[in-house]
Amino acid sequence: MSDTIVAQSTPHGVSAIALIRVSGQACSQLLPRVIHHPSASNPQPRHATFSRFYDLEGNFIDELVWIFYPAESSYTGEPLVEWMPHGNPLICKKIMDVCCALGCRVAEPGEFTQRAYLNGKLNISQVEAVLDLIHAQSDRALFYARKQLTGESGNLIKGIVRDLTSIRAEIEAYIDFPEDELPPEDQEGPMKKIQRILDRLDQYHASARCREAIQNGIDTLIIGAPNVGKSSLMNALVGHRRALVSPLAGTTRDYLVEQTFIGDYLINLIDTAGLNPESNDQIETEGIQQTLDLVQRASFFLVVLDSTQTPPVLPDSVIQYLNPSNTLILENKVDLPTSIQMPDYLPHFPHIRISTLDRKSIHTLKEQWKERIADDLETRDEESVMFNLRQSEFIRKAHNELTEAQTLLRSGGGSELAAFHLIEASDALLQVNERIDNEDVLDDLFKRFCIGK
């Protein structure tokens, strides 16, 4: 029997109400010692009761609401009690002390969720979803975390594993019944089915990049020549004067990062030093080098042009990272009479004419930008499910195994070996949601939780 754990699930500090959770077999013995009421000896499951909480010397600690959850209907899969005292850190500490005096131990981060996993209440992808849900910073991130928590991604993978089992049965027919009974062209069927699964796995693997971007924000770089209005754009987008703006070229040296929303996408907006190939100023040159480094890590680009000036030639080290779906060309300063349209500058890229001084054009920019992100991340489809980076590794492994199986079947032999690769693929897929074989990965996952979850 594992020990009984206790932790405060609400943040430490003063609040109207706090929540302290106790999970483990000792809950039933503990209750009557601190709640001097008959209801504590035979608690009604999942029922809120208002009582006085006493310490072991019989001192009255607080009036609180408490709920008892039996193992079969608790978060952890063990008997669990929730105390909801007044949110005074001193009261919370006393309650924790009393629980510890009665044999509880203070929980490690994520230990309640770890027990839920060990007791089969949550599978591993749901554990990750709980973590994502707690840390989600945007509506989009919440949406995908909720989808994962309800087990939708798990069902998709389970479906594929089931399909793989039946394909394997078809292939294995060749092992048990030699060539004369089954013509070799019958392998066409299994091969087609494997191809359909490969296509789906491709799609799932690609979704991991989008999931990361949605979860942590889309790193978006504002780049361009000096003085074109990059910092003015940053300020217009975040809605306050974050970056210094001046008519002098080379104002921004160090890059600046600020978070903002475009629709319900979280954006990590990065204002950079203007790209000036002729600079002899050492600090400016360092700033430019930083910009070039950032280009390699960013996911989205706003290339700002001064539409009253000849547009710059961007270095190849930048151009190679830009494509029409991850970049917007912003022809800025359209309020000036000398502004001209620049359709020939990177002609295959979408252009938007803006003035950072004009709110309406910034609004238009945001609308078009939102559409681009949705296209780039393929998040238009509300049905889509996204996998995280850990899961996508197993999806890739399954993909490799199935490709091997397909190559073997195509070459007209090796049914036995092909069946083996199908088993390996199923095994990798099971690790997407159901279980993690690597203890270190598991430990690492639970460490990322807060105490009390």
Ligand SMILES: Nc1nc2c(ncn2[C@@H]2O[C@H](COP(=O)(O)OP(=O)(O)OP(=O)(O)O)[C@@H](O)[C@H]2O)c(=O)[nH]1
């Ligand atoms: N008329 C007009 N002026 C603008 C517009 N956007 C920016 N400016 C002006 O252009 C000058 C340069 O703006 P910044 O935002 O500092 O330009 P930057 O690209 O960040 O410049 P560096 O940091 O030096 O690379 C400032 O005087 C701004 O007021 C615009 O839309 N219209």
Ligand SMILES: [Mg+2]
């Ligand atoms: Mg600037």
